[in-house]
Amino acid sequence: MSDPASPRNTRTIKVDYLARVEGEGALHLGIRDGIVEEVKLKIFEPPRFFEAFLQGRHFREAPDITARICGICPVAYQMSACHAMEKAAGIALPRPLRELRRLLYCGEWIESHALHIFMLHAPDFLGYESAIAMAKDHRDVVQMGLKLKKTGNDIGTFLGGREIHPVNVKVGGFYKTPRKGDFTQLAETLRWAADAAERTVQWVAQLPFPEFDQEYEYVSLSHPDEYPMNEGRLISNRGLDIDVAAYEAHFEEEHVPYTNALHSIHKGHGAYFVGPMARYALNSARLTPRVRAAASSAGLGEICNNPFQSIIVRALEVLYACEEALRIITEYEEPDSPDIPVHIARECSGWGCTEAPRGILYHRYVIGEDGLITQAKIVPPTSQNQKQIEKDLWKIVPQSLHLTDAELQWRCEQAIRNYDPCISCATHFLKIQKEEIPS
C-alpha cells in the first residue's frame, strides 16, 4: 500500500473501469515524489467505424444510422445529420418544423441531464457508491429525478415515436406531425417538470463543491434569438466567431496512442470545453427570466468556472428545456406538411453542428450525384472534451495528494463525471488496481 503522507512514494492509481459514465473507459494516474507524471483517460471501447460504413449509404439514411451511435443522445445525431443533409440540398425548414425539432431536442436534454444529475453525478457529492444507495436516504429526490427523466422520454415518445432511437425524424422534417390538440397531457406534465427542475436547482446548489477553477476556452453555438440547440455560429470566450462551415479549419482531431477516441484541439489554442458549462458561459443572457433567477439564487454568476458546479448548470438547462418546450407547445401552429421535399442530384457537401446534451456535435458529409454518401465525418462532444478532462485532472491531482488513494480516486472520478462523458453504452462496475513502486 502506498502512504499518501510519504513524499518518497510512487503512487499508481488505475481505475480499470470507470463507473457511472456512458461507456467503457479507464483512468491511469502516476505520481512520483509528489509530482504528477501521468494522467491518461483511456477509452478502450473498440472503434465502431460509423464514418466508414456510412459510405455508400443513401443520404436519407444518415439520421437513423447515426442515431445508433448513442442510446442516450440519439436525437443529437439525428439533428446534426439532418442539418448537414439539408445544408447540402440547400433547403431550410419552415418555422413549425424547426420548432418541433427544438421540442424533440428539449426532450433529450431533459432525459439526459436528469439521468446524469440524479443517477450518475449526485451520488459523488453525497458519498454514495450509487444512486441505488442514495435512493434509500433521498427517496423523494430520486423519485423526482426519475419522473423528470421520464418527462424527457415522454417528449421523445410523443414526437419521435419511441423514447430511444426515435423513428419519426427524417431529412426535411418528420414522417408525421402532431395536431395542436395532442399536446394537452404533455403540457400538463411539463408544467410539473418545470417546477421540479426549479426544485432540482435548489437541491443541487446546496451540495458540497470542491474548491476548483480553471481558465477555460468555452466553445458553443450561439444564436441571436435563442439559447442554442440546433443552429447558430460557433463562438468561444477567446474570440472565436465562425460559421459552422469553418469548423475543420479551426479544430482538428489527433490520434493519441492510449485511447480509442480521438482528441480534439482548437488549432493554435489547445484544449477546449463544450457542453452545458460552455453554453451557459456564452449564452446565459438568452435564458428565460425564471432560469436566470434560479441561477442567481443558486449563487451562479454569468460564467461558472468550477466544473464541479456543472451539476447546477445542467439543472438550469433542464428548467430551461421544460420552459422552452412549454413555449413551443403554446405557440405551435400545425405545419402544412410534416416535411418538405429534399433532392440531391449533384455532387455536394453539407455540414451540421447542434448542441447535444454534452456539447457540440459536428457532422460533415460529401454526397454523390446518385444521393449516396462518399465521405462522412462525425465529431462527438466527448472527444472534444477529452483533452480538457485530462487538463482538469492534471490540476486536481496535485491539489489532492493529501487524500488517501480511495479518496483520490473518488475525487478524480467525480471530476471526470463533471463532463458527463458519453463513451457509449455503459459499464457499471468498478475494478481497482493499485500498485506501488518504491522510488
Added chain:
Amino acid sequence: MKRTVVIGVGNEFRGDDGAGRMTARRLTETDLRGVDIFESSGEALSLMQCWADADRVILIDASSTGLPPGTVQRFDASQHPLPSRLFHTSTHAFSVAEAIEMARSLTALPPTVIVFGIEGANFDHGTGLTPEAEGGVSKALQHILTELS
C-alpha cells in the same frame, strides 16, 4: 384486483439474449387473462414503469452462468437481491438486478418478484435463438404458467 405483470427482457439482435423476449411473445399466444405482458430492453427506468402498481412481477431474462445452455433458473427477488452477475448481458447501463434494487430502495418493488434466467449459448450479433435456448424458452413458459395458475 391483484395485478400481475410479466416482462421479457433482452436484445433480440444478440442471439440468445432474445430468449426472455421470445418467452413473453409466446406467452401472448396462450389463453392467459388478467396478466399484462411486456417486452423490454432491460433499461431500469422503463422496467420500473412496467411494474408500477403491480402486485406480482415475473421477469424473464437470458443468463450466462456457465450452466448447460437451456437451463432455466428461478430466483425469488422479493426479499433479497439477485446475484447480479448472472444477468450481465443486459443491453444498458442499469440492469434488471439494478432496477430491482432501485425499486427496493424506493419502496416501489411489487410484493412478489420472480425472475427466470434462461441460460444462453450464443450472444453474438444476429437474430434467432439456438436450439438449446429455444428449449429453455419452452421450459420457462411452463414454469410461468405453473406460477400463474
